[in-house]
Each structure stands twice: as C-alpha cells, then as structure tokens.
Amino acid sequence: MTAPELQACLDALPPDIRQELDDIRDIGRGPFRHAQTQQIVDDHLGLLVRLRREYHATHADLVAVLGHCGITGPGGAALTAATLSSAISRARAKSKVSASKVGAPKVGAPKIGASKSRARTASPARAAAPSPVSERPRGHAEVGEPEPDLVFASQAAPPPRTVAPTDADLVVGAQVSSSGHEAPEVRRSDHRGRQIDFLARAMED
Numbered sequence: 001m002t003a004p005e006l007q008a009c010l011d012a013l014p015p016d017i018r019q020e021l022d023d024i025r026d027i028g029r030g031p032f033r034h035a036q037t038q039q040i041v042d043d044h045l046g047l048l049v050r051l052r053r054e055y056h057a058t059h060a061d062l063v064a065v066l067g068h069c070g071i072t073g074p075g076g077a078a079l080t081a082a083t084l085s086s087a088i089s090r091a092r093a094k095s096k097v098s099a100s101k102v103g104a105p106k107v108g109a110p111k112i113g114a115s116k117s118r119a120r121t122a123s124p125a126r127a128a129a130p131s132p133v134s135e136r137p138r139g140h141a142e143v144g145e146p147e148p149d150l151v152f153a154s155q156a157a158p159p160p161r162t163v164a165p166t167d168a169d170l171v172v173g174a175q176v177s178s179s180g181h182e183a184p185e186v187r188r189s190d191h192r193g194r195q196i197d198f199l200a201r202a203m204e205d
Contacts, residue, residue, distance in 0.1 A: 001061065001064055003068075006064055006065070006068060007068075009061075010065070010068070013055070017047065017051070019070055020044065021047075021065065022046050024040070024044060024066070024069040024070075024071065025069040025070055028069075028070045028071065029071070030135070036078065037071070037073075037083065037087055038087050038090060038091070039082075040066075041087040041090075041091050042072060042083070042091045043086055043093065045091040045092070045095060048088055049088070049092075051065070057111050058081070059081035059082075059088075060081045060087045062084055063078055063079045063080070063084055064078075066079060066084070067079070082087055094197065102144055117205075
C-alpha cells in the first residue's frame with residue numbers, strides 16, 4: 001500500500017479513530033522513546049481490534065498505520081506483521097485475565113447463593129415428618145414379613161367392653177354350675193322355703 005493510498009484510507013475512517021491515531025502519533029514511544037511495542041499495543045488494543053473486525057485491516061495494514069504514526073522498529077524500520085500479531089495476542093490474553101479477576105469473588109468471601117441453596121435444600125428434609133407405619137403401602141413388605149397394619153392392629157384396637165350380668169343371667173347361670181352343684185344363692189332360697197313349709201305343717205298339726 002502506497003503512502004497516498006494509506007492516507008486516503010485514514011481519511012475515510014470515523015473521527016474518533018482518527019483522533020486516537022493522532023494521540024498515538026503525539027505520544028509515540030514516550031518522552032524518552034523507550035516505550036515498548038507491547039505497551040503501545042496494550043494501550044490501544046481496542047483500536048487495533050476494531051480496525052481488524054470492522055474494517056478488515058490485515059496485520060500488514062496495521063503495521064503501515066502504526067508506521068504512519070511514527071511507531072517503527074529499531075533504526076526506523078517498519079514493524080513486522082508477526083511481531084504485531086504476537087503483541088495483539090498477548091494483549092488479548094492480558095485483557096481476559098484482568099476481566100476474570102474483576103468479576104471473580106474475593107478469596108474467603110462467603111458465597112451467599114450457596115448458603116441460601118443449602119438452607120432451601122435442608123428445610124424440606126427437616127419439615128417432612130416420618131410417615132406412620134399404618135400409612136405405608138401394604139405391598140412393600142418382604143415375603144414372610146407381616147404387614148405393619150397387622151402388627152399394630154392389636155395395639156390400636158379398643159379394650160373389650162365389660163357387660164354386667166343381669167338378674168336373668170344370674171338365675172340361669174345359678175341353676176347349673178360347672179361342677180354340677182347348685183349355686184349358693186339357689187341353695188339358700190330352697191332351705192328357707194323348706195323351713196317355711198315345715199313351720200306351716202307344724203301349725204296345722
């Protein structure tokens with residue numbers, strides 16, 4: 001690319017890009033002319049990347065632009081495309097590392113999101129009460145193992161009611177006992193009846 005062609009390309013760029021190129025020309029390699037090429041690329045990485053992406057400039061074109069701004073190699077020789085490409089790659093790597101450090105949490109800082117997730121995970125487990133044995137499904141028991149409902153059925157069943165015997169039950173039950181003898185109540189009533197009969201007969205005589 002000849003000098004007139006390069007100048008025509010630079011004149012066609014937006015004003016903000018041309019202003020930054022003028023800043024590079026004014027600063028150059030610093031007041032003592034010791035600024036390294038890598039430092040210049042680091043300081044103007046956004047400009048170089050924009051020229052590559054939006055205007056499809058090659059590394060050789062960027063070398064020509066920097067040479068037009070006074071950024072050359074030792075002895076005034078133009079930079080090589082390989083040197084500029086390596087400097088841009090290193091500048092991108094540094095930029096990514098700096099961005100990751102800015103977004104990373106500080107060492108030792110508590111992770112609030114992790115503590116909240118642990119609290120949300122632990123609360124359902126504490127709130128869940130163990131299901132009663134009688135509510136478990138009946139098909140879960142192994143072969144030969146009684147079902148929980150059958151095991152605890154006797155514990156849950158109410159005690160049998162005790163019914164007091166009626167007078168009729170006493171009379172019927174008193175007639176014949178398990179040993180074949182009459183109940184005491186029957187024997188006392190018969191003995192009293194015999195005494196009454198005996199006294200009645202004696203009075204008649």
